[in-house]
Amino acid sequence: MARHPHSGKVAIVGAAHTDQIGKLPGHSRLMLHAEAARNALADAGLTLKDVDGIFSAVATPNEISEYLNVTPRYVDGTSVGGCSYILMVQHAVAAIMGGYCDVALILHGESGRSWIDMESQGTPQGPGGQFEDPFGTVGAASTYALPVLRHFHDYGTTKYQMSHIPAATREWALLNPMAMMRSKGPITPQDVMASRPVCYPLNLLDCCLVCDGGGALVVTSAERAKDLRQRPVYVHGTGEATAHRSVGMMRDFTTSDSTVISGQQAFAFADMQPSDIDHLMLYDAFSPTPMYFLEDLGFVPKGEVGPWLEDTSKTPDGKIIYRTGPGGDLPMNTNGGGLSFGHSGRYGMFAMLEAVFQLRGTAGARQVDNVNTSLVHGPGRQFAAAATLILGRD
Amino acid sequence: MIEGYTGKLPVPTPGTQPFWDGTQAGKLVLPRCGDCGGWTYYPRPFCMHCFSWNVTWTRASGHGTLHTFAINHLPAKGFEDVGKPVIAVVELEEGPRMITNLMIEGEPDPDAIPLDAPVEVTFRAVTPGITLPWFRLVRGGR
Structure with missing residues (x-):
C-alpha cells in the first residue's frame, strides 16, 4: 500500500511550551495561550502576521482571534478532550494541502490547577449529568478506573504489572528539568501500589499531575519549511476517531475502539507499521491509558501487555531497565508523561512537543539515540475519542 | 428519600x-x-x-450482570450513609450497559465482588422527585 499523497508534505516548524508549567496562579487561561503562541512563533522564526490558521480547543477560536487581535482565514475549534491538538494536526495537514491556510498555529493553554477563567463541562440535564454524575464519579480518576478491572479479568493483567508504567515514566522525568517530579527521585511498582488509593484499582501514583501550562505548534508546508530556521519535523501519518462520550459506553472495556481506528488510519497514511516506530508518546492520563494503547496500536499483542511490562532487565550494577524507560527497547513518554511531567487537562500538546524535541535531537539528557520516527497517540475523555500522529525526521 | x-x-x-x-x-x-x-x-x-x-x-427485567466496577476513595457527596461508592457498569439481560452503583454492606472488598456476577436492580430514593437505579449482587445466583 502506498503512503497517502499528503504524507510528508507538511511539517512542524515551531514548537514550545509556556515558560513554565506547574502552579501558575498569575496566568489566566488566555494568557497561557498567548505565551505559548509567542514562544512557538519565536522558535519558528515567524511572527503572528505570518499566521493565517488558528486551531484551539480550551479557548475558542473567537476568543483567540480577539485576544491576539488577529483575523485568521481558517479556524478549527474541535474539542474532543485531551487529544484535540493531536487531531488538529491532521486538520492542519488537510487545510494546508487544500490551500485553505499556509501557516497554522495550534494553541493550548489551560489553567488546570489554578482554574482561572475555566469552565466546567456539562450540565445536570445532559447524558453525563443524568446518567453518570449521580453515581459517585468524582473527576477523571473515577471514570478512567472503570474499564480497568475488565482488562484484568479477561486477560489476567495485574495491578503490579500496570504499576510498571508510572515507575518507568518517572525515570524519564528525572532527566527532564521541566518535569514536575524531576527532583522527587525514582519510584518502584511497589511504591505505586503502596500509594494512597484514589479510585480502586488506581492509586495516587497512577494519576497524572494536574497543572497549569500550555504549548503551541507552528505547522506549514514542507516546501515552506525548507527556508525556516528549525529542522522540520515531517507529518507522515495522522488518524482520528470518536466512539462515544462517557466511559460507560465503551463497546469493549478492554479496547479503545477509537484508538484502533485512528492508529490504523495513521499507519496506512504513512505506509508504516509499529516496527517502523523508534519513539512513542502514548498519553498517560492514568497508568491504564498507555497500557491499552500499546495493545490497541499494535505494539504489543492484545491481552499481553501485563507480562510485557513486567519483563524488565537489569544493568550490570543492578538498576532496573523498564521496556519503556531509559535504555529500554521501546522508549515511551520520555518527557516524564502526564504522570511525572505535568498534565494541564488536555495534555496532547505536551506529548507532541516532546516528540518534536526528540526528532530534532534537542531533548538534552533524556535524548533517545537514533530517533527517526515518533508516534504520538492520545485519548479524548475516557477512551472516547482518539488521535494518532506519526512524525519523522526525514 | x-x-x-x-x-x-x-x-x-x-x-x-x-x-x-x-x-x-x-x-x-x-x-x-x-x-x-x-x-x-x-x-x-x-x-x-x-x-x-x-x-x-x-x-x-431489572436483572443483569456486573460487567466492571471501581471503588471511589475520594470524598463523594451523597454517599455518607453508604460509604465509598462502588461505581459499576451493569450489563442488563436486555443488552444495554449502564453506569450505576452497587449496593454493598460495609467496606467494599474488591476481591469479594466478582465480575460477571448476577445483579438485580434496587431503587434508592434520594429526594422527593428523584430515585436512582442501583444494583445489588444476587447471592447464590438466580
Missing part, C-alpha cells in the same frame, strides 16, 4: 422523564425498538442500534 441529600442530582428532560418516572415507581423503564427489538440506554427518542424512531417505553 434522604433528608438533606447532597449528592449530584439528574435534571430530567422531556425525553428522559419517563425513565425517571419509572425509577420513582420502582420500575426500570427503557426505550425498546419496535423494529429491531433492541433496547436503548441511556434513553433516547430513537433506537441506538438501528436508528428507528419507533421506540416504546418498556419495563426491563
Whole structure:
C-alpha cells in the first residue's frame, strides 16, 4: 500500500511550551495561550502576521482571534478532550494541502490547577449529568478506573504489572528539568501500589499531575519549511476517531475502539507499521491509558501487555531497565508523561512537543539515540475519542 | 428519600422523564425498538442500534450482570450513609450497559465482588422527585 499523497508534505516548524508549567496562579487561561503562541512563533522564526490558521480547543477560536487581535482565514475549534491538538494536526495537514491556510498555529493553554477563567463541562440535564454524575464519579480518576478491572479479568493483567508504567515514566522525568517530579527521585511498582488509593484499582501514583501550562505548534508546508530556521519535523501519518462520550459506553472495556481506528488510519497514511516506530508518546492520563494503547496500536499483542511490562532487565550494577524507560527497547513518554511531567487537562500538546524535541535531537539528557520516527497517540475523555500522529525526521 | 441529600442530582428532560418516572415507581423503564427489538440506554427518542424512531417505553427485567466496577476513595457527596461508592457498569439481560452503583454492606472488598456476577436492580430514593437505579449482587445466583 502506498503512503497517502499528503504524507510528508507538511511539517512542524515551531514548537514550545509556556515558560513554565506547574502552579501558575498569575496566568489566566488566555494568557497561557498567548505565551505559548509567542514562544512557538519565536522558535519558528515567524511572527503572528505570518499566521493565517488558528486551531484551539480550551479557548475558542473567537476568543483567540480577539485576544491576539488577529483575523485568521481558517479556524478549527474541535474539542474532543485531551487529544484535540493531536487531531488538529491532521486538520492542519488537510487545510494546508487544500490551500485553505499556509501557516497554522495550534494553541493550548489551560489553567488546570489554578482554574482561572475555566469552565466546567456539562450540565445536570445532559447524558453525563443524568446518567453518570449521580453515581459517585468524582473527576477523571473515577471514570478512567472503570474499564480497568475488565482488562484484568479477561486477560489476567495485574495491578503490579500496570504499576510498571508510572515507575518507568518517572525515570524519564528525572532527566527532564521541566518535569514536575524531576527532583522527587525514582519510584518502584511497589511504591505505586503502596500509594494512597484514589479510585480502586488506581492509586495516587497512577494519576497524572494536574497543572497549569500550555504549548503551541507552528505547522506549514514542507516546501515552506525548507527556508525556516528549525529542522522540520515531517507529518507522515495522522488518524482520528470518536466512539462515544462517557466511559460507560465503551463497546469493549478492554479496547479503545477509537484508538484502533485512528492508529490504523495513521499507519496506512504513512505506509508504516509499529516496527517502523523508534519513539512513542502514548498519553498517560492514568497508568491504564498507555497500557491499552500499546495493545490497541499494535505494539504489543492484545491481552499481553501485563507480562510485557513486567519483563524488565537489569544493568550490570543492578538498576532496573523498564521496556519503556531509559535504555529500554521501546522508549515511551520520555518527557516524564502526564504522570511525572505535568498534565494541564488536555495534555496532547505536551506529548507532541516532546516528540518534536526528540526528532530534532534537542531533548538534552533524556535524548533517545537514533530517533527517526515518533508516534504520538492520545485519548479524548475516557477512551472516547482518539488521535494518532506519526512524525519523522526525514 | 434522604433528608438533606447532597449528592449530584439528574435534571430530567422531556425525553428522559419517563425513565425517571419509572425509577420513582420502582420500575426500570427503557426505550425498546419496535423494529429491531433492541433496547436503548441511556434513553433516547430513537433506537441506538438501528436508528428507528419507533421506540416504546418498556419495563426491563431489572436483572443483569456486573460487567466492571471501581471503588471511589475520594470524598463523594451523597454517599455518607453508604460509604465509598462502588461505581459499576451493569450489563442488563436486555443488552444495554449502564453506569450505576452497587449496593454493598460495609467496606467494599474488591476481591469479594466478582465480575460477571448476577445483579438485580434496587431503587434508592434520594429526594422527593428523584430515585436512582442501583444494583445489588444476587447471592447464590438466580
